[in-house]
Amino acid sequence: MSEYGTEWRAAGACLSADPDLFFPVATGVVAAREMAKAQRICTRCRVRQECLDFAMRTGEMHGIWGGTTPEERLRARRQRNRARRPRPAWQEAPAARAS
Numbered sequence: 076m077s078e079y080g081t082e083w084r085a086a087g088a089c090l091s092a093d094p095d096l097f098f099p100v101a102t103g104v105v106a107a108r109e110m111a112k113a114q115r116i117c118t119r120c121r122v123r124q125e126c127l128d129f130a131m132r133t134g135e136m137h138g139i140w141g142g143t144t145p146e147e148r149l150r151a152r153r154q155r156n157r158a159r160r161p162r163p164a165w166q167e168a169p170a171a172r173a174s
Contacts, residue, residue, distance in 0.1 A: 083126065083129075084126075088116050088117065089113070097113045098137060113139040117139065117141065118142060126142075127140055127141020127142070129141075131148060134152075136148075136149070
């Protein structure tokens with residue numbers, strides 16, 4: 076077993092698909108079409124969550140993983156990191172006033 080535990084890959088719906096769909100080199104409308112096709116393949120994949128977990132854990136910044144685009148994963152990472160950060164005292168909610 077590798078450090079990341081990737082046995083799930085053998086059960087991926089993408090196994091028989093063209094890898095270029097998941098890593099488009101084109102731009103614009105062509106890339107959008109390829110990514111949409113890749114995401115449709117992901118919707119019927121039984122290891123979609125494992126794939127997404129792998130991409131998030133390894134910081135994968137390219138391609139479609141678990142049905143998500145690089146931009147979607149970046150947003151999710153930023154949200155997760157914001158949630159983990161302690162808030163400065165000046166951002167804390169004010170204490171309730173005594174009446």
